[in-house]
Amino acid sequence: MVSHEAPRFPLTWELDSILPHPESSDFRAVLNDYRTRLTQLADESDRLPPLDAEPQNISAWKRLLTKIAEIESLASDLASFVGCHAAADAANKLFQQLEGELSALDPLRAKIATNVEFAVKEADADQLQRLLAADAELTELRFFFDERRRNAALRLPKEREQLANDLAVDALHAWGRLYDRLSGELKIKVMDKGEIVERSPGQVMFDSPQRAVRENNFFAADKAWTTLQDSCADALNHISGFRLTKYRHLGLTGDDAHLAAPLRHNRMRRETLDAMWLAVTARKPMLLKYLAKKAELLGLKKLAWFDLSAPLPGLSGEADELSYDAACDTVIRTFREFSPDFGDFAEHAIKNRWIEVENRPGKRQGGFCTGLPTKRQSRIFMTYTNSADSMSTLAHELGHAYHSHVLWDRPFFLQDYPMNLAETASTFAEAVLGEQQLCTAKSAAEELILLDNMLGDAVAFLMNIHARFIFEDRFHRERREGEVSPERLSELMLAAQREAYLNALADDGWNPRFWVSKLHFYISGLPFYNFPYTFGYLLSLGTFATAKSFSGDFPARYRELLIATGCCEAEVAVQSTLGDDLTQPDFWNRSLDVVERRVERFLQLAN
Numbered sequence: 290m291v292s293h294e295a296p297r298f299p300l301t302w303e304l305d306s307i308l309p310h311p312e313s314s315d316f317r318a319v320l321n322d323y324r325t326r327l328t329q330l331a332d333e334s335d336r337l338p339p340l341d342a343e344p345q346n347i348s349a350w351k352r353l354l355t356k357i358a359e360i361e362s363l364a365s366d367l368a369s370f371v372g373c374h375a376a377a378d379a380a381n382k383l384f385q386q387l388e389g390e391l392s393a394l395d396p397l398r399a400k401i402a403t404n405v406e407f408a409v410k411e412a413d414a415d416q417l418q419r420l421l422a423a424d425a426e427l428t429e430l431r432f433f434f435d436e437r438r439r440n441a442a443l444r445l446p447k448e449r450e451q452l453a454n455d456l457a458v459d460a461l462h463a464w465g466r467l468y469d470r471l472s473g474e475l476k477i478k479v480m481d482k483g484e485i486v487e488r489s490p491g492q493v494m495f496d497s498p499q500r501a502v503r504e505n506n507f508f509a510a511d512k513a514w515t516t517l518q519d520s521c522a523d524a525l526n527h528i529s530g531f532r533l534t535k536y537r538h539l540g541l542t543g544d545d546a547h548l549a550a551p552l553r554h555n556r557m558r559r560e561t562l563d564a565m566w567l568a569v570t571a572r573k574p575m576l577l578k579y580l581a582k583k584a585e586l587l588g589l590k591k592l593a594w595f596d597l598s599a600p601l602p603g604l605s606g607e608a609d610e611l612s613y614d615a616a617c618d619t620v621i622r623t624f625r626e627f628s629p630d631f632g633d634f635a636e637h638a639i640k641n642r643w644i645e646v647e648n649r650p651g652k653r654q655g656g657f658c659t660g661l662p663t664k665r666q667s668r669i670f671m672t673y674t675n676s677a678d679s680m681s682t683l684a685h686e687l688g689h690a691y692h693s694h695v696l697w698d699r700p701f702f703l704q705d706y707p708m709n710l711a712e713t714a715s716t717f718a719e720a721v722l723g724e725q726q727l728c729t730a731k732s733a734a735e736e737l738i739l740l741d742n743m744l745g746d747a748v749a750f751l752m753n754i755h756a757r758f759i760f761e762d763r764f765h766r767e768r769r770e771g772e773v774s775p776e777r778l779s780e781l782m783l784a785a786q787r788e789a790y791l792n793a794l795a796d797d798g799w800n801p802r803f804w805v806s807k808l809h810f811y812i813s814g815l816p817f818y819n820f821p822y823t824f825g826y827l828l829s830l831g832t833f834a835t836a837k838s839f840s841g842d843f844p845a846r847y848r849e850l851l852i853a854t855g856c857c858e859a860e861v862a863v864q865s866t867l868g869d870d871l872t873q874p875d876f877w878n879r880s881l882d883v884v885e886r887r888v889e890r891f892l893q894l895a896n
Contacts, residue, residue: 298617302377302668303642307661308370311387320387323363324394330360331397334404340412342419351426357401358701362662364398367391369659369668376653376670377645379473379489385466392462399454403444409434410441426700432856433702436556443553445538453535457813461531464524465813471520472808473653477513479506490806491654491672496598500587507595507800514805521805522775528813529768547765551817555709555824557859560872565824566758568877569751572885573791576751579744579888580793582895593798597748598678601741604734613646613673616680620687623725624718628844631721634694635687638667643690646673646683655808656682658689658715662704665697677742681719688718695851706854708815710862712825713832714851719746720833733894740891747884750826756782756789757819760804778804828863828871831880835867 309315333356338349368391375384409417421427421434444450476487480502493510497503536546552559584592586601617639625632638644643666656671667690673679692714696704723743730736760782767773767781779801786799804810809818832850836843846866853862860871869876 296612297614298639299642299644300613300647300673301642302373302645302670304370304373304668307366307664307666311371311374311384320367320390323360323367327360327364327394327397330356331400334401337404337408339416340408340420341416342423347420347424347427350420351424354430354702357405360401361398362701364391364394365660365662366664369661372659373645373668373670375469375473376657379651379653385470388469389466392466393458395462396451396454396458400451403447403450403454406437406441406444407447409437410444429700430702440553443539443550445535449538457531461528462813464527465811468521468524468808468811469653471517472806475513475517477506477510479509487650489650489652489654491652492648492650494674495595496600496676496678498600498602500596500599503595503599504593507593510806511800511802514802518775518779518802518805521811522773522778524811525764525778525804526768526772528811529765530772532816533765533769544766545762547762548817551815551820554815555707555821555859556857557707557709557824558872561860562820562824564872564874565827565877566755568874568881569755569823569827572878572881573751573755575881575885575888576744576748577791577793579891580748582892583741586895589795591793591795591798593795594800596798598745601738604738610675611677611680612675616673616683619680619726620684620722623722624684624687626725627721628847630848631691631844634691638669638687638690643667644669644671644683644686646671646679648672648674656686658686658693660693662697662701665694667693677738681722681742681746684718684722685715688715691718692851692854695848696855699852699855703855707821707859708818709821709824709828710854710859712821713828713854714825716750716822716826717829717832717847720829724833737891737894740887740894743887744884744891746826747887750823751884752790752793754819754823756785756803757807757809758817758823759789760785761810761817761819824859827877827880830883831869831876832867834879834883835869 308319333353337353338346340346340350371384371387371391375381375388378384417434421431445453472490475490477490477493478485479488479493480486490510490513493506495503495506497506532550533547536550541547541549548559548562552562580592583599583601584590584596587596587599588602589596621632621636621639623632624635645668652672653670656669658667658669660667669683669686669690671679671682671686673683689711692706692711693704696706723739726739727736727743730739763781763785764773764778767777773781782804783799783801786794786801786803812818832847839846850862850866853866857865863869863871863876871877
């Protein structure tokens with residue numbers, strides 16, 4: 290049983306040391322100062338000095354980059370701070386308003402970025418190289434300038450780009466904010482101890498040992514989300530429509546033109562994406578044996594969607610609930626055994642209230658880690674539910690935070706990393722936790738539970754995320770011809786799930802309205818938000834699988850990989866630190882070998 294003593298580790302985060310409370314006049318003063326400084330810098334960026342090696346221009350560019358770093362750091366602080374408050378109190382109108390205010394200033398940030406990118410794009414290549422070679426600080430930022438040139442290829446002519454950024458506030462990003470508001474206010478009516486109660490989406494669980502509870506929760510959630518499907522279809526259509534319109538004006542043609550932007554955002558090549566999905570598709574049938582065996586253990590012919598997270602019968606129950614204190618102890622100890630630096634960091638973050646885990650109504654669903662550059666800190670948001678899955682989420686988000694931590698000493702413009710590489714750090718942290726638990730399992734039953742959790746993750750990354758990718762890809766192709774109805778969106782989702790899961794679930798066991806409830810489809814800042822999770826999962830498994838080849842030097846090599854994510858393309862970051870080629874199937878198959886060994890061991894123990 291879980292102890293009811295007061296927890297040793299704090300359940301709520303500390304935000305007051307970051308900035309004044311959003312309701313205070315002091316915060317309004319900070320926000321007004323930010324607006325003034327940002328506006329001035331945006332105006333200044335209209336008059337950029339030439340990118341050449343003249344001493345006065347070198348000095349001017351260094352001053353400008355310092356100002357940009359300062360204003361972008363403050364912008365990140367403000368967005369993270371307000372976002373934390375809004376996530377913890379989803380119905381608070383002031384926090385929603387402040388999110389809108391900050392979003393309304395983003396076109397000024399985009400203007401600065403656009404002006405810098407066009408200055409780099411239009412600069413004489415030889416002159417630019419002489420500029421970078423003339424100053425050590427600028428030489429270190431060579432990757433930043435190279436990235437600006439590559440990004441400029443996805444920019445409209447300057448005035449049209451700035452207009453698009455202005456319009457995006459009340460178009461593209463407004464639809465994303467609408468989804469956040471609707472999903473944050475949604476209540477799901479479920480049965481609890483004989484009474485019907487209302488729960489936020491993040492509080493409704495599908496891992497009960499009782500199938501009737503899982504099934505009722507699933508249909509209750511589906512019924513609630515169905516009430517939003519028309520509004521969500523509008524949001525999804527307009528988010529995609531805005532992007533497709535811009536792609537058309539950029540001259541991006543072809544059935545897969547919608548993939549150009551997400552690949553650029555993730556600093557990866559199409560060959561890498563194709564190699565990954567081809568390997569996944571070829572090796573995925575191994576998971577069918579796991580799913581069939583799990584169905585057998587649960588007394589079912591085939592699993593339904595709501596059975597995928599079900600605990601194995603006879604091996605779990607109230608006694609196996611995992612308190613937050615116990616989870617923290619395990620995570621800290623495990624990380625420290627891998628790397629003392631990693632373990633010390635996790636303990637510092639947990640004890641110093643960087644994490645919000647309290648299970649209470651009114652919070653947004655999901656979890657995230659967000660950075661605060663001026664404080665050199667992070668904040669983690671999640672809802673802890675006394676489960677091994679929640680402990681994995683804690684490890685996942687701490688992996689994100691550690692990634693930021695190792696980059697704080699780098700120049701500001703070399704601290705940013707794309708989402709696919711970000712997900713590598715987080716899923717690697719989960720891998721460290723999982724493998725250590727496997728090695729120290731005290732019984733076959735405990736090992737079986739751990740393998741079930743790991744293979745559940747494999748199903749999520751190799752089947753669920755693949756379904757999302759197939760759905761988004763086909764949706765974008767249809768969206769070019771006009772808006773797609775809610776009914777058609779559900780048809781596309783059902784077809785994608787059947788294909789990605791190799792038809793492994795029961796005929797009536799699918800989730801066609803998954804497109805309504807999955808917030809990742811509505812994140813307006815990044816297109817195709819989902820496939821980077823599979824990339825990160827497999828990259829982390831492959832990275833972990835190479836650990837023995839580096840002997841005791843591996844934690845340092847891993848840290849080098851994290852640092853490289855801020856100053857390299859994805860393929861270069863891996864090649865330069867681990868020696869692997871992501872455009873070839875060998876690396877991805879080595880990662881998938883880990884999954885196959887886990888399937889075989891699960892079957893051995895289950896039989």
